[in-house]
Amino acid sequence: MDLHILDHRLRVTSISKTGLEQYTHPLIKLIFLRNRTRCKFFSLTETPENYTVVLDEEGFKELQPSEHLQVEGSTWLPLNVVSNGNASSSSQSVGVTKIAKSVIAPLAEQHVSVFMLSTYQTDFILVREKDLSVVVESLVEEFNIFREEGGESVPVHSQDACNGLQRNVPHATVHPVLIPENQFCVMSLDPDTLPAIATILIDVLFYSNRYETCCCKLLGDLWRSLFAVISHSLSPFSDECGIVAQISQPLADSDISAYYISTFSFDHALVNKIESSVFLRCFST
Amino acid sequence: MDLHILDHRLRVTSISKTGLEQYTHPLIKLIFLRNRTRCKFFSLTETPENYTVVLDEEGFKELQPSEHLQVEGSTWLPLNVVSNGNASSSSQSVGVTKIAKSVIAPLAEQHVSVFMLSTYQTDFILVREKDLSVVVESLVEEFNIFREEGGESVPVHSQDACNGLQRNVPHATVHPVLIPENQFCVMSLDPDTLPAIATILIDVLFYSNRYETCCCKLLGDLWRSLFAVISHSLSPFSDECGIVAQISQPLADSDISAYYISTFSFDHALVNKIESSVFLRCFST
Numbered sequence: 001m002d003l004h005i006l007d008h009r010l011r012v013t014s015i016s017k018t019g020l021e022q023y024t025h026p027l028i029k030l031i032f033l034r035n036r037t038r039c040k041f042f043s044l045t046e047t048p049e050n051y052t053v054v055l056d057e058e059g060f061k062e063l064q065p066s067e068h069l070q071v072e073g074s075t076w077l078p079l080n081v082v083s084n085g086n087a088s089s090s091s092q093s094v095g096v097t098k099i100a101k102s103v104i105a106p107l108a109e110q111h112v113s114v115f116m117l118s119t120y121q122t123d124f125i126l127v128r129e130k131d132l133s134v135v136v137e138s139l140v141e142e143f144n145i146f147r148e149e150g151g152e153s154v155p156v157h158s159q160d161a162c163n164g165l166q167r168n169v170p171h172a173t174v175h176p177v178l179i180p181e182n183q184f185c186v187m188s189l190d191p192d193t194l195p196a197i198a199t200i201l202i203d204v205l206f207y208s209n210r211y212e213t214c215c216c217k218l219l220g221d222l223w224r225s226l227f228a229v230i231s232h233s234l235s236p237f238s239d240e241c242g243i244v245a246q247i248s249q250p251l252a253d254s255d256i257s258a259y260y261i262s263t264f265s266f267d268h269a270l271v272n273k274i275e276s277s278v279f280l281r282c283f284s285t
Numbered sequence: 286m287d288l289h290i291l292d293h294r295l296r297v298t299s300i301s302k303t304g305l306e307q308y309t310h311p312l313i314k315l316i317f318l319r320n321r322t323r324c325k326f327f328s329l330t331e332t333p334e335n336y337t338v339v340l341d342e343e344g345f346k347e348l349q350p351s352e353h354l355q356v357e358g359s360t361w362l363p364l365n366v367v368s369n370g371n372a373s374s375s376s377q378s379v380g381v382t383k384i385a386k387s388v389i390a391p392l393a394e395q396h397v398s399v400f401m402l403s404t405y406q407t408d409f410i411l412v413r414e415k416d417l418s419v420v421v422e423s424l425v426e427e428f429n430i431f432r433e434e435g436g437e438s439v440p441v442h443s444q445d446a447c448n449g450l451q452r453n454v455p456h457a458t459v460h461p462v463l464i465p466e467n468q469f470c471v472m473s474l475d476p477d478t479l480p481a482i483a484t485i486l487i488d489v490l491f492y493s494n495r496y497e498t499c500c501c502k503l504l505g506d507l508w509r510s511l512f513a514v515i516s517h518s519l520s521p522f523s524d525e526c527g528i529v530a531q532i533s534q535p536l537a538d539s540d541i542s543a544y545y546i547s548t549f550s551f552d553h554a555l556v557n558k559i560e561s562s563v564f565l566r567c568f569s570t
Binding site for chain 1: 305306307309310313314317318321479480481483484485487488491492
């Protein structure tokens with residue numbers, strides 16, 4: 001399998017609930033007017049706590065500093081697992097399940113924090129730029145690693161593969177897992193369709209206080225699967241690494257599909273509702 | 286002919302160019318999300334000087350006070366001329382031409398300031414609420430006047446028709462008239478079509494510094510006629526009344542169609558480009 005280090009340097013930020021109005025202008029530009037910005041990577045996740053915005057440095061320039069904007073100190077790089085020349089597809093076993101053993105577990109062993117962003121098509125594993133050499137050394141045995149630079153994929157070789165790393169014992173800490181009642185639909189949208197539903201999305205994102213209700217109105221026939229969300233009570237930036245590993249490992253062992261979405265405050269796993277009873281068995285000890 | 290005093294109490298405001306970003310959130314709500322607001326009358330006009338926003342009291346509540354928001358002190362009421370049971374239609378002689386003699390001139394004679402808002406379908410003549418009795422007395426001879434209240438049209442009778450009013454001589458002051466090179470298209474949009482072009486309109490309104498260029502891109506095949514704009518160098522709120530009358534009278538005399546749009550800083554008349562040579566003859570003395 002191939003592992004690609006994508007050509008984006010990302011910032012992870014949080015906008016407070018009360019600060020949204022102040023950031024409506026740059027956010028609408030970043031979401032809907034792609035010709036107006038040079039931002040190439042953008043993700044916005046609303047949770048009850050805040051809005052987590054992950055974006056590249058061009059996009060980050062659009063966000064004026066204020067008391068409502070928190071910025072994680074590091075620069076993050078997105079990794080992408082490609083099997084047989086294709087980015088991991090949701091038609092196979094979806095989400096982090098597929099990469100739980102090969103990527104997430106080895107990084108957890110090396111105490112590397114990951115920030116996960118699952119999408120309909122693929123999973124992005126974000127790692128801190130300063131951790132990159134450890135990441136490469138941890139994964140070079142399992143993957144052909146490429147760094148994308150200006151459209152080219154350049155092979156990356158570990159300087160002294162693995163001999164500087166020692167296998168750590170997996171984490172003994174068991175992080176608390178919450179299972180809220182929220183249910184989600186996961187779908188994908190062609191960029192050309194975006195303008196057609198812009199006002200609905202703007203309504204949901206910027207003017208609705210009842211996120212779930214509006215989202216369902218929007219989805220209509222488009223929904224694919226219903227997912228239950230599991231939240232960790234620990235921030236993805238906490239010193240405790242292996243939060244993703246803790247949940248992805250038992251899911252992978254039971255062959256349960258999952259999406260994984262990190263936010264500024266918590267990590268969230270989405271598992272198929274049909275499989276949620278199996279899932280509960282994994283975690284009830 | 287009938288004159289209707291519509292059931293809206295309007296405020297005339299101005300948002301500075303640099304303040305637009307701060308008002309993006311309420312403006313997008315007012316323009317695109319009609320279910321989110323109880324605002325029933327909304328008009329936004331961009332000029333090189335500022336954004337003029339005319340809206341009813343429900344809409345006005347959405348605009349937080351700030352250094353970027355100027356508010357004209359009065360409450361304004363919109364009047365609407367209806368002939369043969371229909372609001373004046375643009376398929377006949379358009380705009381203020383039709384009402385120049387019957388409405389605008391008599392009000393100018395009584396030193397009543399008017400704020401004009403022509404639309405594709407009809408012309409709104411805004412007058413200050415405190416001037417209403419003078420307005421009624423000035424126009425009661427020419428019109429059946431109705432006040433719309435909760436969906437009902439209630440006839441309005443002048444308390445002592447005209448006997449308190451004396452015919453003033455028309456204004457001697459001749460206000461300077463500028464003819465910029467801008468050209469405009471005037472069109473009408475079905476409310477149901479609005480979401481389909483929302484991102485284009487948002488782009489034009491909130492992110493473009495080259496208003497004219499973007500507007501042309503937007504219009505495509507929809508344009509009807511090309512209009513040249515004529516600006517007055519006097520604010521519609523200045524003590525000098527009769528600005529609209531000064532320009533509408535000679536246009537009406539020559540049977541030239543015109544749209545008339547007042548903004549916070551200036552009055553603007555739009556005349557059909559084909560007729561603009563005739564127009565120039567009206568004003569070159």
